[in-house]
Amino acid sequence: MKKNLKGVSFSILTMIFGLMLAVQFQSIQEPQVRDTRDMWQLREALKTEQMMQSELLLEIRKYEELIDTYENDESQSAEKTLKETVEELKKEAGLTEVTGEGITITISPLFEESLTQTETNSVAPDLLKRLLNELNSYGAESISIDGRRVVNTTVIRDINGKTKIDGYSLHSFPLEIKVIGEDAEKLFSRLNGSTVMDTFAVDNLRLSISEPKGNMTIPPYDDVIRVQNMKPFEKGENS
Known part of the structure; x- marks a missing residue:
């Protein structure tokens, strides 16, 4: 319009x-016609x-x-749309703090060391990855492990016998995982009905899941996100 x-x-x-x-x-074209009007006219x-x-x-x-x-309205509208898009992308990338309804999962040893004769001091990376996959399939939107935000580029692996997330060692038990989802009640019920608890129990680990609660806050990802095979767009280049 x-x-x-x-x-x-x-x-x-x-x-x-x-x-x-x-x-x-x-x-200009009719200067020759004599004007007979008086001064007042x-x-x-x-x-x-x-x-x-x-x-x-x-x-x-x-x-x-x-x-x-x-033109100014169009410029301001475009600028506003651009800012909103950037904020939405930052939110999806995990670069902003998120507050909403969610659950807290606490991981701790199932049995004491005196009973099992085996020391349980960490969670295997594969177990954490499986739990994350379960949570994502149940509608999790934002997750933090031991206070560290989980994003698409997060790496969980074993380094010298210690499980690390993005290079940071996980603290000793109990280990806390916060999860915010669109439907926290559904997330809670589906996780309780899954077999993931049995899988953790095999490694002498207990999963305790809290009731859904509101105003849960998950911090933003505070490390550098590295993107490969990309370069800045320069004016004049074809998209």
Whole structure:
């Protein structure tokens, strides 16, 4: 609609300029005709023409300001849309703090070391990855492990016998995992009904799942996200 209004405004400006040129052209083309009007009549005619010219100039200025307003509105609208898009992308990438309804999962040893004769001091990376896959399939939107945000580029692996997330060692038990989802109740019930607890129990680990609660906060990802096979777009390059 703005483009149509700008087109109409431009057409009106063109008509106004055409009218002014026509008036000037006529006055140039007919100088030979003797004007028989007296001084007062000439002054009144001049005054009328000056008023018409002033009105034309005012109209021109009004439409120029109108066009500028449309252009500014379009620029501000584009800027606002761009900012909203960037914020949404940052949210999806895990770069912003998230608050919402969610659950807390606590991982701790199932039996004491004195009973099993085996020391349980960490969670195997494969177990954590399986749990994350389960959570994502149940509608998890934001997850943190031991206070560290999980994003698409997060790496969980064993380094020298220690499970690390993005290079950071996980703290000793109990290990806390926070999960925010669109439907925390559904997330809670589906996780309780899954076999993932049995899988953890094989490694002498217990999963304790809290009831859903609101106003849970998950911190943003605070490390550098490395993106491969990409370069800055330069003006003039084909997309």
